[in-house]
Amino acid sequence: MSAKISTKVYVPRDAAALSVGAEDVALAIIGEARRRNLDVTVVRNGSRGLLWAEPLVEVESRLGRTAYGRVTAADVPGLFDGAFLEGGHHRLSLGVTEEIPYLKRQERLTFARCGLTDPLSIEDYRGLGGFRGLERALTLAPESIVEDVVDSGLRGRGGAGFPTGLKWRTVRTALGSQKYVVCNADEGDSGTFADRLLMEGDPFLLIEGMIIAGIAVGATSGYIYVRSEYPHAFRTLKQAIAIAYKNGYLGAGVAGSQYAFDLDIRLGAGAYICGEETALLESLEGKRGIIRYRPPLPAIQGLFGQPTIVNNVLSLAAVPLILEKGASFYRDFGMGRSRGTLPIQLAGNVKRGGLIEKAFGITLGEIIDEFGGGTASGRPFRAAQVGGPLGAYFPREFLDTPLDYESFTARKGLLGHGGIVVFDDSVDLARQARFAMEFCAIESCGKCTPCRIGSTRGVEIIDRVIAGQDRDRNLELLDDLCELMQEASLCALGGLTPYPVLSALKHFPEDFDRPARTLRAAE
Amino acid sequence: MIHAAPWDDQEALEIVTRHRQLPGAALPILHALQERFGYIDRAAIPMVAEVLNLSQAEIHGVVAFYDDFREQPPGRHTLRLCRAEACQAMGANALVAQAEKRLRAGLGATTLDGKVSLAAVYCLGNCACAPALMLDGELIGRVDAARLDQLLDRLENAA
Numbered sequence: 001m002s003a004k005i006s007t008k009v010y011v012p013r014d015a016a017a018l019s020v021g022a023e024d025v026a027l028a029i030i031g032e033a034r035r036r037n038l039d040v041t042v043v044r045n046g047s048r049g050l051l052w053a054e055p056l057v058e059v060e061s062r063l064g065r066t067a068y069g070r071v072t073a074a075d076v077p078g079l080f081d082g083a084f085l086e087g088g089h090h091r092l093s094l095g096v097t098e099e100i101p102y103l104k105r106q107e108r109l110t111f112a113r114c115g116l117t118d119p120l121s122i123e124d125y126r127g128l129g130g131f132r133g134l135e136r137a138l139t140l141a142p143e144s145i146v147e148d149v150v151d152s153g154l155r156g157r158g159g160a161g162f163p164t165g166l167k168w169r170t171v172r173t174a175l176g177s178q179k180y181v182v183c184n185a186d187e188g189d190s191g192t193f194a195d196r197l198l199m200e201g202d203p204f205l206l207i208e209g210m211i212i213a214g215i216a217v218g219a220t221s222g223y224i225y226v227r228s229e230y231p232h233a234f235r236t237l238k239q240a241i242a243i244a245y246k247n248g249y250l251g252a253g254v255a256g257s258q259y260a261f262d263l264d265i266r267l268g269a270g271a272y273i274c275g276e277e278t279a280l281l282e283s284l285e286g287k288r289g290i291i292r293y294r295p296p297l298p299a300i301q302g303l304f305g306q307p308t309i310v311n312n313v314l315s316l317a318a319v320p321l322i323l324e325k326g327a328s329f330y331r332d333f334g335m336g337r338s339r340g341t342l343p344i345q346l347a348g349n350v351k352r353g354g355l356i357e358k359a360f361g362i363t364l365g366e367i368i369d370e371f372g373g374g375t376a377s378g379r380p381f382r383a384a385q386v387g388g389p390l391g392a393y394f395p396r397e398f399l400d401t402p403l404d405y406e407s408f409t410a411r412k413g414l415l416g417h418g419g420i421v422v423f424d425d426s427v428d429l430a431r432q433a434r435f436a437m438e439f440c441a442i443e444s445c446g447k448c449t450p451c452r453i454g455s456t457r458g459v460e461i462i463d464r465v466i467a468g469q470d471r472d473r474n475l476e477l478l479d480d481l482c483e484l485m486q487e488a489s490l491c492a493l494g495g496l497t498p499y500p501v502l503s504a505l506k507h508f509p510e511d512f513d514r515p516a517r518t519l520r521a522a523e
Numbered sequence: 524m525i526h527a528a529p530w531d532d533q534e535a536l537e538i539v540t541r542h543r544q545l546p547g548a549a550l551p552i553l554h555a556l557q558e559r560f561g562y563i564d565r566a567a568i569p570m571v572a573e574v575l576n577l578s579q580a581e582i583h584g585v586v587a588f589y590d591d592f593r594e595q596p597p598g599r600h601t602l603r604l605c606r607a608e609a610c611q612a613m614g615a616n617a618l619v620a621q622a623e624k625r626l627r628a629g630l631g632a633t634t635l636d637g638k639v640s641l642a643a644v645y646c647l648g649n650c651a652c653a654p655a656l657m658l659d660g661e662l663i664g665r666v667d668a669a670r671l672d673q674l675l676d677r678l679e680n681a682a
Contacts, residue, residue: 016652019664051651190607193648228554228591229647231660266547267554270590272645286549287581288588304546346651348612353651376613385608389645421609421650432608439645 006039007085010058010065012115014047014200015232016193021072022055028076029057036080046201048115049355050102058097061087067094102371107333108357109341110317111194114201119236122243125204131255133320137212138257140323145216146172149319151327153339158184158275158312159387159416159492161338161405164319167309170299171217174307179219181210182284182303182310185226185233186268186275189388191419194343195313197355199226199233202317203240207263209316211254212323213309214261222261223303225280227268237265272443276491277310279445290445291491312417314343335361338404348385348421349375358403365399368422379424383508385432387416389439390496392503393429412506414499429508434462436500440493451494454485458501468516475505475512527561527596534559535567539574548575549585553592562593598633598640600678602626603657606643609650618654618671619643625675639678 011017011026026042033040050056053069057079066087068079075092082090094100108114117124125131137145150165171179183206187195199206210222226234241263244250252260271289273279278292281303302308318340322330331339338360344367347353351373358367368374368384375381383393392413394401401407408415423432437458444451461478465471482498489495505512528534535556542552552571556563563586572579586592604619619630626634626641633640649655652664658674666674 015662016649016664019649019655019662020652054652187648188646190646191609191650192646193650196648229644229657232662266550268589269550269554269592270644271588283550284547286547286575286585288584290588348609348650348653350651353653355651389608419609419650421612423612427612432611435608435611443645 006041008041008043008060009085010043010045010060012047012054012056013044013119014054014115014197015230016051016197017047017054017056018232020054024073025055025057025071025076028073032076032080038080038085040085043118045117046115046119047197047355048097048103049111049197050100050352051354052352053094056094059085059087061085063087063096065097067097067100068092069094102352102354102356105371106357107341107359109321109330109333110205110314110343111198111202111355111357113205114198119201119203120239120243122204122247125202129324130204130320131208131249133323134208134212134249134255137215137323138255138259142172142216142218145212145323148322148327149216152318152322152330153327153334153337154315154318154322154330155338155405156312157314157318157342157417159189159414161415164311164315167299167311168213168217170297171219171307171309174300176307178221178304178306179217180303180306180308181213181217181219181222182281182308183210183222183224183313183316184275184277184280184310185224185230185313186280187230187313187417188227188272188275189390189417189419191347191385191421192345192388192417193347194345194355194418196230196233198313198317198343199230200236203237204244205317205320206237206313207240207244207249209319210263211249211261212319213311213316215254215259217307217309219307219309220260220262222263223284224263224265225268225274225284226265227274228270234265234267241265271445272439273445273491273493276493278491280310281308288445290447293490314417333359335359335402335404336406338406342403342415342418344403345417345419346372346422347419349377349424350422351376360404361402363399364394364401364403364420367403367420368399372422375422375424377424377426379426381422382425382427383423383429383432385421385423385500386419387414388419389436390414390492390499391416391419392499393423393432393507394503395507398507412499412503414496429504429511430462430466430514433501433504433512434459434466436497436504437462440497444493448488448490448494450485450488451490451497454481454489454494455497457481458485458497462501463518465512466514466516467518471512478505528559530560530564530566532566532570535564536570536574539567539571543574549577549582550589553586557592562596565594598638600639600659600681601642601657602639602674602678603642603644603647604630605645605647605649605653605655607646607650609646610654613653614667615654617668618656618666621668621671622675625672
């Protein structure tokens with residue numbers, strides 16, 4: 001055995017990296033190092049969010065961390081033949097990781113730590129500045145914590161954009177025998193994966209944010225509701241919670257203080273509607289995920305009828321930094337009433353999809369063209385759907401829209417959870433409009449008629465339009481139906497499904513005017 | 524391959540009882556039953572209802588509401604294809620057609636030999652490595668026609 005320090009090689013354990021072969025790459029590196037009698041330590045980190053380059057392998061060399069992108073197990077012997085362990089050049093080289101323009105141009109606050117280390121090492125978390133927000137929170141009165149969050153301008157990252165601090169203030173002053181902090185990790189929107197990346201890549205950050213929330217509002221119990229489509233995130237969080245308990249951050253006497261906070265994790269069961277906060281609470285209570293009438297607000301009567309904070313993963317994960325660096329530090333990022341940074345998720349038909357954290361205000365076009373590098377297929381760009389399945393389809397003329405809640409609203413769009421799905425010119429927007437209604441019909445909880453029945457009628461009407469039956473009258477009917485769904489649905493599912501439909505009609509009318517045809521659901 | 528045990532009333536009751544104290548225990552119980560047996564047998568409905576002091580209708584309602592909960596044993600393998608927008612933008616619909624044709628089963632159905640259950644899923648959170656699918660719990664990204672064929676071959680040769 002040589003006395004030389006072992007070389008660290010990072011191979012992500014993130015689900016996306018695993019889905020494109022990271023496990024085989026890690027095994028190949030371990031095997032190859034052994035064969036060559038080299039001292040290599042493979043660290044299974046989270047993802048850096050450069051998903052276009054996964055599996056992204058990094059080597060800690062004297063140059064710093066150097067990256068190799070889209071590595072396959074078959075590439076590994078060749079890498080070792082070159083100067084891989086010294087960070088040397090290879091056809092898969094991306095250079096020093098921090099200098100990769102995709103990463104360098106970002107403003108990472110929430111994701112600053114994600115992908116740097118083994119996500120389950122609480123020592124690494126502490127070493128990289130973790131728990132500093134909690135430490136500062138413990139020196140403050142709970143009211144001051146709430147006011148810090150109010151002053152930061154943080155708005156709910158789940159989609160609705162409601163000021164997080166105001167929600168906390170309501171829960172703080174509400175009367176209840178047991179208050180709760182619930183993390184909505186039911187990230188069901190297509191094109192979004194930031195919650196998943198964070199839960200898998202930096203789980204202690206979310207836990208820290210929830211502990212701070214508990215202290216701030218006087219809640220001693222928390223739940224993370226994770227969708228079942230995210231088994232990796234569920235497992236990682238479950239382990240992270242156990243580690244946090246062992247290290248005294250959860251349970252009685254949080255970090256040696258007088259506060260107590262218990263945290264548990266629950267698995268969803270494949271219902272998109274449970275991302276709606278009241279349906280999520282029903283589901284946590286062990287019932288069907290049917291939405292509740294509001295009022296009462298969950299902040300007054302939430303989980304088991306008690307005052308409850310329901311916040312998205314990214315909202316809670318933004319809190320530790322706000323506490324650590326102060327409200328104004330966070331508020332100084334952003335534009336207009338959208339303060340701080342937004343973890344943007346770029347996906348679909350795009351060359352370089354991944355996580356891009358930027359201050360609010362960057363335009364849609366800068367994200368798609370400069371970060372994304374155009375479509376994956378090489379065909380011309382045609383449309384981008386922003387904000388998940390309930391978000392509008394924007395044409396090229398709208399690529400100057402700044403990512404900001406109000407700017408999107410002004411263009412009858414939705415920033416939502418910050419997911420952008422790119423389509424090339426092979427897309428048929430009539431079909432996408434039909435899909436929006438079909439999705440709503442599949443996922444409707446059934447409580448209100450506009451959503452339950454309207455979505456099915458919507459599919460039928462669009463089918464008739466596509467089939468060329470009485471197009472003008474059917475389009476008028478569709479318009480009318482959309483208005484009804486928007487005005488009369490109880491929650492965002494029925495209320496926003498018209499967004500993709502109406503935007504498709506408005507910006508891509510030619511797709512509704514093609515020669516008559518019929519569609520099958522899964523075509 | 525999903526390793527599920529044959530339904531056993533006694534064991535099921537033990538699982539139900541083990542979770543009964545959890546607040547809002549119904550979902551954790553149903554998940555635990557399905558993880559063990561691969562599905563939720565009809566016999567579970569009165570059992571869970573009694574232990575949680577709820578009506579059978581309530582428990583049946585929960586099982587029926589959530590896509591994840593199956594009331595019949597699934598095929599020996601489960602193939603879930605993502606049909607959400609990001610995957611559609613990268614050709615997911617063609618993959619669905621390809622899988623349906625080769626397996627001779629539609630979405631939501633199981634092949635006649637009971638081998639493969641085919642299902643749609645709406646977002647696996649792998650949208651930047653689209654199209655994505657999940658085969659027996661394993662997430663696979665950047666799937667194209669050739670890769671899907673390879674996976675279907677693997678299924679064909681599997682037990």
